[in-house]
Amino acid sequence: MGTYITRRLLQSIIVILGVTLLAFFSLHLGGDPTYLYVSERASEQEIIETRQKLGFDRPLHEQYLSFVVGLARLDLGDSLRARKPALDLVFERLPATLELTLFAMILSTLIALPIGIIAAMRRGSPLDGGIMLVAMFGQSVPGFWLGLMLILSVGLGLRWLPISGHVPVLQPLFTGDFAAAIGNVPEAIRHLIMPGLTIGVFSLSRNARLVRSSMLEVLSQDYVTTARSKGLAERVVITRHALRNALLPVVTLLGLEFGFLLSGVVVTETVFSWPGVGRLVFNAINQRDIPLVLASVVSFSFLFIILNLIVDVLYVQLDPRIRLK
Amino acid sequence: MSRRPFIALLLGLALLLTALPLGAQTPDETTIVIAQTVDVGALEPALVNSRAESNIFNHMFATVYEISEQGTLEPHLANSYSISEDGTEWTFTLNEGLTCHDGEALTAEDVAYSFNRAKDPANAFTGNTSGFVFPSIGFIEARADSELEVTIVTDRPQSEAVRLGLISEVYVHCMDYYSSISLEEAAENPVGSGPYRFVEWIRDDYVLIEKVPGYTLRDPFFEKIYWRVIPEASTRTAELIAGNVDVIANVPPDQVDAINNSGTATVKAVQGTRRMYVGYQFGEAFANEPGAEAIAKTEVRVALQYAVDVPTICTQLLGTECERAASMVNPPNGNPALEPYPYDPAKAEELLDAAGYPRGENGVRFEITLQGPRGRYLNDANVVLAIGQYLSDVGVQTNVEILDWSSEYVPRIREKNVGPLFFLGTGGATWAALYDMADLSAPDAGTNYTNWNNAEWFELWDQTAGKSPEEERELINQMLEIMYNDPPWLFLYFQPDFYGVSNRLEWTPRRDEQIGVLSATLQ
Numbered sequence: 125m126g127t128y129i130t131r132r133l134l135q136s137i138i139v140i141l142g143v144t145l146l147a148f149f150s151l152h153l154g155g156d157p158t159y160l161y162v163s164e165r166a167s168e169q170e171i172i173e174t175r176q177k178l179g180f181d182r183p184l185h186e187q188y189l190s191f192v193v194g195l196a197r198l199d200l201g202d203s204l205r206a207r208k209p210a211l212d213l214v215f216e217r218l219p220a221t222l223e224l225t226l227f228a229m230i231l232s233t234l235i236a237l238p239i240g241i242i243a244a245m246r247r248g249s250p251l252d253g254g255i256m257l258v259a260m261f262g263q264s265v266p267g268f269w270l271g272l273m274l275i276l277s278v279g280l281g282l283r284w285l286p287i288s289g290h291v292p293v294l295q296p297l298f299t300g301d302f303a304a305a306i307g308n309v310p311e312a313i314r315h316l317i318m319p320g321l322t323i324g325v326f327s328l329s330r331n332a333r334l335v336r337s338s339m340l341e342v343l344s345q346d347y348v349t350t351a352r353s354k355g356l357a358e359r360v361v362i363t364r365h366a367l368r369n370a371l372l373p374v375v376t377l378l379g380l381e382f383g384f385l386l387s388g389v390v391v392t393e394t395v396f397s398w399p400g401v402g403r404l405v406f407n408a409i410n411q412r413d414i415p416l417v418l419a420s421v422v423s424f425s426f427l428f429i430i431l432n433l434i435v436d437v438l439y440v441q442l443d444p445r446i447r448l449k
Numbered sequence: 450m451s452r453r454p455f456i457a458l459l460l461g462l463a464l465l466l467t468a469l470p471l472g473a474q475t476p477d478e479t480t481i482v483i484a485q486t487v488d489v490g491a492l493e494p495a496l497v498n499s500r501a502e503s504n505i506f507n508h509m510f511a512t513v514y515e516i517s518e519q520g521t522l523e524p525h526l527a528n529s530y531s532i533s534e535d536g537t538e539w540t541f542t543l544n545e546g547l548t549c550h551d552g553e554a555l556t557a558e559d560v561a562y563s564f565n566r567a568k569d570p571a572n573a574f575t576g577n578t579s580g581f582v583f584p585s586i587g588f589i590e591a592r593a594d595s596e597l598e599v600t601i602v603t604d605r606p607q608s609e610a611v612r613l614g615l616i617s618e619v620y621v622h623c624m625d626y627y628s629s630i631s632l633e634e635a636a637e638n639p640v641g642s643g644p645y646r647f648v649e650w651i652r653d654d655y656v657l658i659e660k661v662p663g664y665t666l667r668d669p670f671f672e673k674i675y676w677r678v679i680p681e682a683s684t685r686t687a688e689l690i691a692g693n694v695d696v697i698a699n700v701p702p703d704q705v706d707a708i709n710n711s712g713t714a715t716v717k718a719v720q721g722t723r724r725m726y727v728g729y730q731f732g733e734a735f736a737n738e739p740g741a742e743a744i745a746k747t748e749v750r751v752a753l754q755y756a757v758d759v760p761t762i763c764t765q766l767l768g769t770e771c772e773r774a775a776s777m778v779n780p781p782n783g784n785p786a787l788e789p790y791p792y793d794p795a796k797a798e799e800l801l802d803a804a805g806y807p808r809g810e811n812g813v814r815f816e817i818t819l820q821g822p823r824g825r826y827l828n829d830a831n832v833v834l835a836i837g838q839y840l841s842d843v844g845v846q847t848n849v850e851i852l853d854w855s856s857e858y859v860p861r862i863r864e865k866n867v868g869p870l871f872f873l874g875t876g877g878a879t880w881a882a883l884y885d886m887a888d889l890s891a892p893d894a895g896t897n898y899t900n901w902n903n904a905e906w907f908e909l910w911d912q913t914a915g916k917s918p919e920e921e922r923e924l925i926n927q928m929l930e931i932m933y934n935d936p937p938w939l940f941l942y943f944q945p946d947f948y949g950v951s952n953r954l955e956w957t958p959r960r961d962e963q964i965g966v967l968s969a970t971l972q
Contacts, residue, residue, distance in 0.1 A: 154853075155860030161498065163581030164875060165887065167895045170580055171863070177573045205490035205498075207636045216652065272683050280687045287687045288679055290654060397679045399653035406680075407487065407653070410855055 129433065136429040140422055141192070147421045148188050148414070156180060157412035161204065178204055191418065200422065201415035203408075210419035214401060218423070219294035221400030224392070225385040227316045228324030229378070236328050237374075240335025241362065247340060255332065262329030267388055271322040271395040278318060288397035291315050319396040323388040327381050331374060338370040345369075372443055379435025383428045475692045479672035481954070481966055483696045484679040484688060488653045491636035494620035495567045495574040503577070503618075504964045505656055505676050509641035510620035511666070513541050513560060513599075514613055518959050518968060520722075520879030522613050525666060526560070526621060526642070527599075530613070536606025536915045537587075539616070543597045549623035550646040550661060557593035559642070562624040564591035564601065572632060582615045585887070606915035610881035644669055644967060653678050670970040689714045689949045696956065698964060700947040702768030702828065708949045718769045721946040722779045722877040722961045724885065725826065727757075727819065727836060727939035730868025732900040740817025740845070741869045743806055747935050752800035754790035756843045759942055761792075762835050766828045767945055774940040776929045777889070779960075782882035784929040789940070797843045806844075814844040821872035822858040823851050827944055833872045836941075840870075865898050873898065874944055878961055882925045883913060889937070901937030 151157075158175040166174070175181045194200055203210045243255040279287035291312040296304040342348060343366055351361045389402035401420055408416035476482045485501045494506045515525040527541035547555035567578040568588060574580075582588070587604035594600055601616065626640045639647045644667040645658040656676040660669060677694065679685045686704045688694040690711040700708065705716045729744045736742075743749045763771040773789035801807075806814040819840070821833030830851045837849035847870070852858045861867040875896065877885040888896040890910060909928050913921055932938075948958040956969040 154856030156863075159859045159863040160855060161575045163498070163577055165585065165894075165896050166580050167584055170584055171895070174575050174580065177575060203490075205496075207491050207493070207496065207633060213652075272681075275684060275687050280691050283691070287691055287693065288684050289677075395681045395684060397654070397677070397681070397684060399651060399678075403653045403680070412855065 125437070129437075132429075132433050132436075136426070136433075139429060140195075140425050143421055143425045144191070144195070144418055145188070147418055148191065149184070151409075151412060151414050151417060152184055154412065157204075157414060160411055191415075195422065200419040203416040203419075204413045205411055206413075206416075210413075210415040211423070213404060213416060214419050214423045217399060217401045217404050219292065219298060220290055220398060221386070221389055221393070221402060223290075223292075223294050223312070224316065224319055224323065224389060224398060224400060225382060227313075227320040228327070228385050229381060231320050232324035232328035232331055232381075233374075233378070236331035237335055240332040241339055241367070243332070243336040244339035244343065245362070252336075256336070259329040259332045262325045263333075265325065267322050267326070268391050268395060270325060271319065271392060274318045274322060275395070285318055286315050288395075289315055290398050290400075319392050319398055322395070323385050323392045326388075327385065331377070331381075334374055334377065335370065338373050339366060342366045342370045372439070376435065376439060379432050382431050386424060386428070476675070476695065478971060480675065481671040481673070481696070481969060482675040482677060482694045483698075483964060483966065484677045484685045484694045485698055485964070486678070486680050486685075488678045489650075489656060492639040492647065492650060492656075493574075493632070493636040494576070494622070494639075495572070495578055496576040496636070497578070497620075498576055500962050505658070506620055506641075507643070507963065507965060508645040508674060508967070509639060509643045509647060509658055510622070511641075511643040512617050512619060512621060513543075514617045516614060516617050516878070516880055516961070516963075518957070518965055520960060522610065522617060522880050525617075526555070532609070537603050539601045539603070539612065540594065541599050541601070543599065544666070545597065546665065547642075549626065549640060549642050551623060551626050551640045553623055553625050555621070555623060555642055556596045557599035558596075559624045560599040560621050561591040561593040562628070563622040564588070564619060566622060566627065567619065578619050582618050586612050586615050608881065608883045608913055608916070608921060609918070611883050611887070614878060614880045614884055643667075645674060648673075667967055669967045671966065674966065686949065689951065692951065692953075695951040695954050696964065696966070697949040698946070700949045702766075702947070705768055705947065712952075714949050714951045717948050717950050717958050718945050719948075719958050719960050720771060720780075721944045722879060722885075723826075723874045723944040724774060724777050724779070724877050725832075725872075725874040725941040725944050726774075726777070727941065728868065728871045728873055728899045729901075729937055729939070730865075730871065730899055731902065731937070732865055732868070734866065735869050738818065738869050740815050743804075743815045743845075744817070744869055746804055748800060748804035749806065750936050750939070751790075751934070752797045752804060753840065753843075753845065753939055754936065755793045755797035755800070756845070757836055757839045757939065757941070758792040759789075762832055763942055763945070766831050766835060767942075769945045769947075771942045771945055774942055776932060776940065777877075777938065778882045778885040778925070778929060779877045779879055779943060782879065782885070782925075784926040784933075786926070787929060787933050794839075794843050801843065801845070808844045812844060813846045816846040816848065817869055818848045818850060819870040819872065820850045820852060820858075820861075820867050822854040825854040825858070826874050829872065836872065836939075862898055863895075865900060867898065870939075871898070876962070877943075883921070886910075886925070886928065889932075899937045903931060903935055903937070906931050 158171060158178060158180050161178060162171055162174050200210045202208060203213055206213055239255050243252045246252045275287050278284050291308050293305050293308050293312045348361060348366055351365045389400055390406050393400045393402035394406060405420045487499060487501045489502045489505060490496060494510050497503050497506060511526050513525060513527040514522055517523045526547060527543050530539055530541045532539055543557055549555050566572065567574055568583055586607060589602045589604055591599060591601050621642045623640055623642060627635055644661055644664045646661050648657040648659050650656045657673060659673045679688060682701050685697040686708060689697045690708060690713055692713050700716055708714050708716050729750055759773040763769060775787040775789040776783045801814055808814050819833060819837050821829060823830045833851060834849055837847040840847040875888055889901060892902040892907060906928055909924050913924050946962060950956055953972055954969060955972050956966060959965060
């Protein structure tokens with residue numbers, strides 16, 4: 125297992141380098157970023173000076189090489205606008221994004237599991253049809269639109285939930301302020317529900333359909349029939365025999381899911397004014413704050429790789445039939 | 450799984466929701482909440498590049514003179530100024546008894562320090578002060594002559610209004626504090642000199658500032674100001690209607706009715722100071738482009754002024770009524786003798802015929818490309834498409850190209866590599882006509898994006914420095930007439946700005962895109 129993990133980590137370095145290479149050069153395709161950092165009326169001389177200050181006067185390959193050298197030392201440079209180490213800015217914002225994605229993941233899993241199981245058990249019934257219809261809607265509706273509809277109906281119409289904003293839990297937790305973290309939980313949940321649903325609805329719908337089909341497949345297996353014929357209660361058959369096997373494909377998906385949810389935060393964080401990494405990246409791209417975009421991309425890639433690794437390991441633990449080669 | 454656990458789960462969630470306090474937090478009577486689209490990059494005024502940033506700093510940092518809400522220049526930290534005989538040294542006399550937010554006395558030394566600090570290349574500031582204000586006034590250095598007298602040394606005489614207006618954009622820092630900390634610390638922990646002091650900044654969420662007790666130069670009504678960041682327009686509108694926000698900027702035209710019908714807020718539209726125009730590109734690189742030869746002719750450029758129905762563009766695409774601009778100068782500082790070109794397509798066709806560009810067999814006089822940005826100005830892409838259609842209607846076959854603002858349009862504009870026709874808006878002011886005209890201060894000026902080179906205009910421009918206000922006025926009127934008759938721009942309109950304002954608030958928006966709430970009160 126140790127060798128496996130080491131090999132995967134080494135592969136990850138190549139992946140991260142590839143990602144930065146693409147991000148770095150595509151950011152430079154759109155012309156000289158210096159213009160975004162000078163006044164509308166700046167003279168040619170001021171533009172040249174600013175270009176030097178920002179380091180954009182150096183050849184592109186040189187800029188990239190110094191970035192890679194910095195990466196090895198975990199120094200990704202300073203954000204051009206914030207005058208602060210780019211990596212610090214990403215870490216500052218990561219807790220808010222993690223709260224949102226984890227909440228969305230928990231929410232989608234908690235809802236998807238029971239409704240998927242119920243749909244499978246009531247296969248062909250109106251309830252099953254209804255659940256699948258809603259799931260299809262959930263998979264096809266754009267997150268942006270759903271977010272705005274939630275804001276208009278639940279936030280503005282019913283006034284049940286706050287329209288936008290964020291109340292931190294993980295941030296105070298990381299800084300050791302446990303009282304604040306716990307005290308913030310109720311308000312944080314209220315702020316999390318709408319954005320959480322917005323990014324989670326696709327996963328929720330997909331998972332519900334996956335759980336249903338996976339359950340249906342497992343329920344037709346011989347060992348389930350055997351369990352039933354032994355006279356076991358349906359609840360026991362489902363929870364002890366069928367569920368564990370039906371969940372395997374769902375677990376695989378959860379790892380990818382996290383990456384998918386992370387990619388959805390850019391739009392959702394913008395709609396709900398959520399101060400996370402998604403907004404940071406969005407603004408950084410708009411202002412072509414290159415060090416900040418790269419720091420975000422590297423952090424996201426790294427997070428994604430680690431999560432996939434965890435899922436792979438977990439998968440082996442869950443299903444002993446799979447052996448590592 | 451049986452039905453029971455599932456129902457229990459749903460019940461649990463419902464209970465949790467109902468147990469939580471309902472309704473979002475609404476601001477109390479001592480607090481005002483303003484929502485902008487972007488956050489500050491850092492809490493360092495010397496790095497200010499955007500209006501959203503200066504809006505906040507205007508409340509936290511004082512300036513020697515200031516641009517009032519009416520758009521006039523008024524004394525603030527200083528109560529008067531004098532100019533040396535050669536016009537290069539400006540000496541400001543400060544008010545007595547001023548203090549910084551850390552309690553230190555604010556003196557001429559602090560003002561001189563602030564100016565020199567922004568100029569210091571070691572600090573590598575890229576903000577408005579070092580990048581625009583200083584080059585524009587020819588700043589050399591600032592020195593404290595006495596406790597209350599500070600002199601700004603420049604390399605040339607200049608129009609009084611322009612120089613004073615630009616100096617009014619330089620924020621005063623407090624020397625003791627700023628000279629004792631690093632730039633990184635300064636960018637996170639500002640100590641200001643204005644009527645509000647810094648309390649808290651949560652990145653991309655809000656900046657909270659509170660009233661400074663005993664600030665003698667202003668006594669604003671609200672104790673606290675929350676500057677929230679809400680990038681999505683619909684979310685800003687929802688927060689305003691819900692009563693959680695008092696002022697929002699950039700209301701899209703399609704949301705005006707929703708706000709006005711809400712009963713909690715209304716939309717206030719003002720004619721802004723940003724001049725929107727279609728530039729005619731004279732650059733040599735464009736000489737062989739289709740249509741370039743035609744627009745090089747003054748008669749053609751004048752003809753096209755009649756082809757575009759600006760009032761209709763305003764009502765249909767911008768959601769408000771606006772008058773066509775007659776020059777690049779904001780009213781009421783323009784030449785009063787100049788009438789905006791009316792919409793008269795027949796006249797346009799007549800003039801184009803006379804200029805030697807009759808319609809061909811296919812009805813086309815000549816072809817040309819019109820470039821414009823997406824996502825920078827109010828409904829920009831649609832306005833550009835409409836202009837393209839108006840020009841095509843009079844036989845000038847216009848091919849419209851819409852480009853992304855930050856990645857494509859900005860670099861092209863700055864390299865003057867846009868056109869032959871291009872749509873643009875540049876910021877203006879109400880405190881000086883010459884400031885508005887500074888876009889064309891020299892044939893090679895950074896902002897002369899059209900490469901226009903009218904010798905008469907630039908000769909007169911050079912004569913404006915150091916003139917009395919009356920002499921200056923005369924020169925301005927002459928210059929604007931020259932431009933009217935030999936237009937480098939197809940004059941369009943001054944971009945309207947839409948603010949959503951809570952009904953509980955008594956507040957009038959400014960014309961210069963600044964959000965200032967020092968005189969705002971509750972109804």
